[in-house]
Amino acid sequence: MFCPFCGQDLGTVQVFCHSCGKNVQFLAQAEDNSSASNSPTEEDLIRKYFHAGYSNNEILDFLGTIHNVKLSLHSLIYKLKSFSLSREKNYTSLDVVRTAIEQELKGPGQHYGYRLMWQTLRQKYGMTVKRDDVMALIRELDPSGIELRSRRRFVRRVYSSDGPNHVWHIDGYDKLKPFGLAISGCIDGYSRKVLWLVCQASNNDPGVIAQNYLKCVSERGIVPMRLRTDCGTENGMMVAVHCALRSSHMDDFAGAASHIYGSSTANQRIESWWSYFRKQRSQFWMDLMNDLKERHLFSGSHEHTCLVRFVFMDVLQRDLDECRERWNTHTIRPVKQSRCPSGKPDVMYYLSHRFGGTDCGFPVTPEELSHFRTESACSPCGDNHLQARFEDLQRRSGLMKPLNWESCVDNYINLKNMAGTADWKA
Known part of the structure; x- marks a missing residue:
């Protein structure tokens, strides 16, 4: 000391x-x-196990096995009486119980049923109370919670948006990435209109993602109020461009506040759409690529992934454009988990006044965008040397550019056989 x-x-x-x-x-x-707190007394141990809800025999077993305290059942009952610990007497006042339940209902305890609430009152507050009394008090204090629990339903957050271009949700789709096909997408949170859906050699290149953003903003002449992305480094350049374009505005979300970082799972609009996309489109392409792999026509090597991009990318992009067009013109049914309107995405985006929404975007001029030109030196297949090699093989063989997935498979097999194992590095 x-x-x-x-x-x-x-x-x-x-x-x-x-x-x-x-x-x-x-x-x-x-x-x-300190020494006293480090070594609890026999009374402390008995009170602890009693309020935890253990039976007398279980308390004796705990005391003897863990703490080496030997007591008979008669001695334990005597000590419980001397400590005024009873399971059927000395009930806590219902007013005190009500106050404790009200306190629990303000926090995580609002999801408790009456059994868990009864256990919490015994263990956390040291109260002696009947379960029937707890059930009656919860029925009185939290009727809506009882209804939801009886229907076995979660209380879900409700998505809300003021209008089109209020929030753009951006994310990459990696299910086809093992085969060399990376997809990037963006959806408007209010209308659910897919603003871009692009297949490229990479969706991890910040320059590529920034190009997609600038192209979309240039075509629409509008910069959104806010962007929502995950924390991937590929979004850094796009976020910097967006915040720079919004820096001259005077609203509450101007400048750096115009971007929202979050986890991929929390980016609910685009993540929900990816689920639809897999069921309606991408599952076919995943099965097609896996079939090539199972036939030992695709090994996952750099050369094979580049060849897949060279042959399949244009046809896949046309399929993505068709998928985007079909989605933007179909009717979305109303759901309870959203305060956004229902209808066709294109109609909700361009005619938001019909649904009580207002366009939240900010006009942007070509002069402002001219300061943020980004270019990618990467070829469409991801390798300039292999791109030239495949073009030369296609020209010499007289193969036509594929128009559908069947001709893509034929061209892939023919070019792969023509290149041969020894010619990849030629």
Whole structure:
């Protein structure tokens, strides 16, 4: 033990420090309290296990097995009586129970049923109360929670948006990435209109993602109020461009506040759409690519993924354009988990006044966009050398550009066989 005033080693604690003369008796009291707190008394142990809801025999077993405290059942019952611990007497006042339940209902306890609430009152608050009384109080204080629990339904968050271009949700789709086909998409949160759906050699290149954003903004002449993306580094350049374009505005979300980082699972609009996309479109392409793999026509090597891009990318992009057009012109049914209108995405986006919405975007001029030109040096297949090699093979063989997935498969097999294992590095 050391003196807190001069740092002198005191040895055994005394009333006064023999070096500086300060009163250090409080150290002895603190040491006693510490030792007492480190070794709970028999009463503390009995109270702990009693309020945890254990039976008398279980309490005896805990005391003997863990704490080496030997008691008979008669002695335990006597001690419980002396500590005023009873399961059927000395019930807590219902007013006190009501106050505790009201406190629990303000936090995570609002999802408790009456059994868990009864256990919480016993263990957390040390109350003795009947389960029927707890059930009656919860029925009185939280009728809506009882209804939801009886229907076994979660309370879900409701998505809300003021109008088109209020929030753009952007994300990459990686299900076809093992085969060299990376997809990037963006959807408007209010109308659910898909603004872009692009297949490229990479959706991890910040320059490529920024190009998609600038192209969309240039075509529409509008910059959205806010962007929502995950925390991937591929979004950094796009976010910087967006925040720069919004820096001159005077609204609450101008500048850096115009972008929202979050987890992919929380980016609900685009993640929900990817689920639809897989069921309606991408599953076919995944099965097609897996079939090539199972036939030992695709190994996952750099050369094979580049060849897949060279042959399949244009046809896949046409399919993506068709998917986007079909989605933007179909009718979305109303749902309870959204305050946004229902209808056709194109109609809700361009004619938002019909649904009580207002366009939240900000006009942007070509002059403003001219400061943010980004170019990608990467070829469509992802490798300039292999791109030239495949073009030369296609020209020499007289193969026509594929128009559908069947001709894509034929061209892929023919070009792969023509290149041969020894010619990949030629």
